[in-house]
Amino acid sequence: MILAQQQRALTMLFKIEARAEPSRQMALAAPLIATGLTIVISSIFFLTLGLNPFLTLYTFFVEPLTTKNGLSEWLLKASPLILIACGLSIGFRANVWNIGAEGQLIMGAITATGVGLFLPFQESGLLLPLMAVAGVIGGMAWAAIPAFLRDRMNTNEILVTLMLTYIAALILSWLVHGPWRDPEGFNFPQTALLPNQGMFGVFDYAYRLNTSIFITVVVVVLTWVFTERSFLGYKMSVGGAAPSAARFAGFSSSASIWIGLLASGAAAGLAGMMEVAGPLGQLSPQISPGYGFAAIIVAFIGRLNAIGIVLGGLLLSLLYLGGETVQLSLGLPSSIALIFQGMLLFFLLASNFLINFRFRKIAMRAH
Amino acid sequence: MLTPQAVQKLFETLRQLSDEGCSILYISHKLDEVRDLCQSATVLRNGQVTGETDPRKATSAELARMMVGSDLPEMMVESSELSNAPILSVSNLTLEAESVTGRSLKSISLEAYGGEIVGIAGVSGNGQGELAAAISGERITNAAEDVVLEGRPIGHLDAGKRRDLGLGFVPEERLGRGAVPPYELSENALLTAHRKGMVKHGMANRKKAREFASHVIDKYKVKANGPEAKAHGLSGGNLQKFIVGREIELDPRALLISQPTWGVDVGAAAHVRQTLIDISRSGQAVIVISEELEELFESCDRIYVICHGKLSQSLNRAETDVEDVGLLMTGIGSQTNDSGSTTEGFDYAV
Numbered sequence: 001m002i003l004a005q006q007q008r009a010l011t012m013l014f015k016i017e018a019r020a021e022p023s024r025q026m027a028l029a030a031p032l033i034a035t036g037l038t039i040v041i042s043s044i045f046f047l048t049l050g051l052n053p054f055l056t057l058y059t060f061f062v063e064p065l066t067t068k069n070g071l072s073e074w075l076l077k078a079s080p081l082i083l084i085a086c087g088l089s090i091g092f093r094a095n096v097w098n099i100g101a102e103g104q105l106i107m108g109a110i111t112a113t114g115v116g117l118f119l120p121f122q123e124s125g126l127l128l129p130l131m132a133v134a135g136v137i138g139g140m141a142w143a144a145i146p147a148f149l150r151d152r153m154n155t156n157e158i159l160v161t162l163m164l165t166y167i168a169a170l171i172l173s174w175l176v177h178g179p180w181r182d183p184e185g186f187n188f189p190q191t192a193l194l195p196n197q198g199m200f201g202v203f204d205y206a207y208r209l210n211t212s213i214f215i216t217v218v219v220v221v222l223t224w225v226f227t228e229r230s231f232l233g234y235k236m237s238v239g240g241a242a243p244s245a246a247r248f249a250g251f252s253s254s255a256s257i258w259i260g261l262l263a264s265g266a267a268a269g270l271a272g273m274m275e276v277a278g279p280l281g282q283l284s285p286q287i288s289p290g291y292g293f294a295a296i297i298v299a300f301i302g303r304l305n306a307i308g309i310v311l312g313g314l315l316l317s318l319l320y321l322g323g324e325t326v327q328l329s330l331g332l333p334s335s336i337a338l339i340f341q342g343m344l345l346f347f348l349l350a351s352n353f354l355i356n357f358r359f360r361k362i363a364m365r366a367h
Numbered sequence: 368m369l370t371p372q373a374v375q376k377l378f379e380t381l382r383q384l385s386d387e388g389c390s391i392l393y394i395s396h397k398l399d400e401v402r403d404l405c406q407s408a409t410v411l412r413n414g415q416v417t418g419e420t421d422p423r424k425a426t427s428a429e430l431a432r433m434m435v436g437s438d439l440p441e442m443m444v445e446s447s448e449l450s451n452a453p454i455l456s457v458s459n460l461t462l463e464a465e466s467v468t469g470r471s472l473k474s475i476s477l478e479a480y481g482g483e484i485v486g487i488a489g490v491s492g493n494g495q496g497e498l499a500a501a502i503s504g505e506r507i508t509n510a511a512e513d514v515v516l517e518g519r520p521i522g523h524l525d526a527g528k529r530r531d532l533g534l535g536f537v538p539e540e541r542l543g544r545g546a547v548p549p550y551e552l553s554e555n556a557l558l559t560a561h562r563k564g565m566v567k568h569g570m571a572n573r574k575k576a577r578e579f580a581s582h583v584i585d586k587y588k589v590k591a592n593g594p595e596a597k598a599h600g601l602s603g604g605n606l607q608k609f610i611v612g613r614e615i616e617l618d619p620r621a622l623l624i625s626q627p628t629w630g631v632d633v634g635a636a637a638h639v640r641q642t643l644i645d646i647s648r649s650g651q652a653v654i655v656i657s658e659e660l661e662e663l664f665e666s667c668d669r670i671y672v673i674c675h676g677k678l679s680q681s682l683n684r685a686e687t688d689v690e691d692v693g694l695l696m697t698g699i700g701s702q703t704n705d706s707g708s709t710t711e712g713f714d715y716a717v
Contacts, residue, residue, distance in 0.1 A: 020600045022549070231571045234557060244544040247505045248536070249558045250527020 060322035082313035084295035087267025091260025100161030102292025103168035108269025111138030139269015450481030486667035535619030587612035604635035
C-alpha cells in the first residue's frame with residue numbers, strides 16, 4: 001500500500017515551461033513569495049537555534065531603523081550600493097559583465113584622494129568638484145582596460161575586471177603603506193585626513209550621513225532616463241537581449257562594450273570618491289566593505305531597473321545593519337546573520353524565475 | 368530540404384514501401400506533394416480537423432481552402448518596366464566563411480533592377496546565409512565596391528548605414544534577428560524604423576513607435592493584441608508579416624528577403640508574396656532567397672541558383688523550369704543563360 005503510494009508520488013511530475021508573456025502578477029508577487037519563504041524557513045532555522053523568531057526578525061529588520069543614527073547609517077550604506085548598481089545595470093543590460101566595480105571604486109578613491117591631498121587648491125571651493133571628477137576618471141580609466149581588451153582582443157571582461165580588482169587593492173595597499181602614508185600618523189597605514197574643503201558636508205554633526213546622497217539621487221534619475229527612454233539605452237539593451245538583432249539593425253557592439261564598462265567604472269569611481277570624502281576622510285587599506293561586489297546583487301535584485309535598484313540597495317543596506325544589530329543585541333554569531341542574508345537573497349533571485357517560467361503538472365500515469 | 372529530383376526519388380521509395388504493405392503517414396504543407404503521393408488526406412487548422420478528402424481528386428485550391436478557411440487570393444503579377452540601371456548589384460564578391468561550418472562565397476555577381484523580383488534558389492547551406500549577411504551589412508565585405516546600391520559602393524558600411532541609403536532586409540530568423548523576442552512590437556518597430564523620426568535629442572519617441580507598429584499591424588493584417596504584444600507571443604506567420612511590413616514601410620529602394628514564407632501558413636504566405644510583387648511593380652528591386660522552388664517560380668522574374676558558394680548565371684523564368692533549376696541546385700546541371708552560353712564558371716563537384 002505504502003509502496004503503491006510512493007510510486008504514485010513519483011509519477012507526479014512537474015514540467016518547467018517558458019511563459020509566452022512574462023507574468024505581471026508574478027512580477028509583483030515574486031518579492032512577496034520570497035519574503036514569505038524567507039520568514040518561514042528562517043523561523044524554523046531560528047527555532048532550532050533556540051531563538052524567538054519574532055524577536056530575531058524584529059531585531060533584524062525593524063530595530064535598526066528605530067533610531068535617527070540607524071536611519072542615517074541605512075542611507076549612508078545604501079547610497080554607494082545604489083550608485084554602483086545603477087552604473088552596472090547599464091552594462092549588464094548589454095551583456096557587458098563588469099564584475100570589478102570594487103577595483104574601480106578603489107581607483108576612484110585613490111585618484112580623488114590624490115587630488116584632495118596634493119593639488120594646490122586646498123582652500124578652494126573647487127576642490128570637492130575636482131575630486132569628484134578625478135574619482136570618475138579614475139574609475140573609468142580602470143574600466144577602460146577591460147573595455148579595450150574586450151573590444152580589440154575579445155578577452156573575457158568578467159575575468160579581466162575581477163583580476164584588476166586585486167591589482168587595485170594592492171596599489172592602494174602600497175600607497176598607504178608607502179609613499180602616501182601620513183608622516184604624522186604614528187606609522188598607521190593611512191593617508192593624512194582630507195582638508196575640510198575636500199569633504200562633503202554632513203546634515204547633522206551627530207550622524208555620518210552627508211550631502212553626497214544627492215549625487216546618488218541624480219544618478220538614479222539619469223540611469224532611469226538612459227535605460228528606459230534614450231535611444232542609446234535601447235540600442236544597448238537590444239545588444240544584450242538579441243545580439244543578432246543588434247547586428248541586423250546595425251547597432252555597434254563595441255560602442256556597447258565601451259559605454260557599458262565606462263559608465264559602470266565612472267559610477268564605481270564616484271562611489272569611491274564619496275566614501276573617502278564622506279565617512280572615511282582618508283585612505284586606508286580597507287576602504288570598502290565590498291560595495292562593488294554587493295552592488296552586483298543589488299543590480300539583479302532590482303532587475304536592472306533604476307527604481308528596482310533603489311529598493312534593492314535599501315534592502316541590502318538594511319541586511320548589513322540588521323546583521324550587525326543581531327550580533328550586538330542578541331549575541332548571534334556573524335555566520336548566522338550571513339546565512340540569513342544569503343537565504344533572503346537566494347529566495348529573491350530564485351522567485352524572479354517565476355516571472356518568465358511556470359510549473360505545470362504533467363498528467364499522472366496510472367500504474 | 369530536397370531538390371525536386373530528390374523528392375521524386377523519395378516518392379518512389381515511399382510508393383514502393385506502401386506497395387509492400389507499409390502504411391505511411393505523411394505530414395506536409397506542400398499541397399502538390401500530398402496530391403501526388405497520398406490516397407487520403409486529413410486537413411488540420413488551429414489544432415482541429417477541418418476536412419478529410421481524397422487528395423487525388425481534390426484540387427490544390429480545395430485543399431488550400433480547408434487549410435486556410437477561405438479562398439486564397441489569386442496572385443496578380445503584372446508585367447513591369449525595369450529601371451535603366453540596376454538598383455542593387457553585387458560584383459565579384461568573394462568572402463571567407465566565418466566558421467568551419469560556414470560556406471565561403473566565390474566571386475558572386477548579381478544584379479537586381481527596379482521593377483523586378485530576382486530569386487536565389489539553392490539547397491540550404493550553400494552560401495545563402497553568407498550572401499544575405501554580406502548584402503545586408505551584417506558582414507562587411509572586403510571591398511566597398513563588392514556591393515553597390517544605386518551607383519554607391521556600400522560594402523564597407525554596417526547594416527544601419529545601408530538601411531539609411533535605402534536597402535531593406537528581412538532575415539530568415541524572425542526571433543532574435545529580425546525581432547527581439549521579449550520586446551513589444553512597438554519596441555521592435557524602433558529596431559529599424561527609428562529612422563522615421565522616432566528619435567529626437569537622443570530620446571526614443573515611444574508614442575510614435577506605437578503608432579507605427581499599429582499602422583503595420585493594420586495594414587499587413589498582423590494578428591496580434593496590439594502594439595504592446597510581445598514578439599515571441601506571435602505565430603511565425605504573423606511575426607513575419609510584421610517584419611516584412613516594417614521593412615517595406617521604410618520605403619527601401621531594394622529589398623532583400625530571405626526565406627519569406629518559412630513556417631508561414633498558406634494564407635499569410637500568399638499575402639507576403641503578393642506584397643513583394645506589388646512593391647516590385649512600384650519600381651523597387653526585390654531579391655528573394657528561398658528554398659521553395661514553387662515560390663520562386665510563382666513570383667520571380669529571374670532566378671539565380673547558388674551552389675557550393677557560387678552563383679549561376681541568371682535564368683529567365685519564362686525560359687527555364689523546375690528541372691533545370693533543380694539540377695543546378697545539386698551542382699551537376701548544365702545551364703543555359705540569356706545569351707545561350709553554358710556552364711561557364713560553374714562548379715561540377717558534388
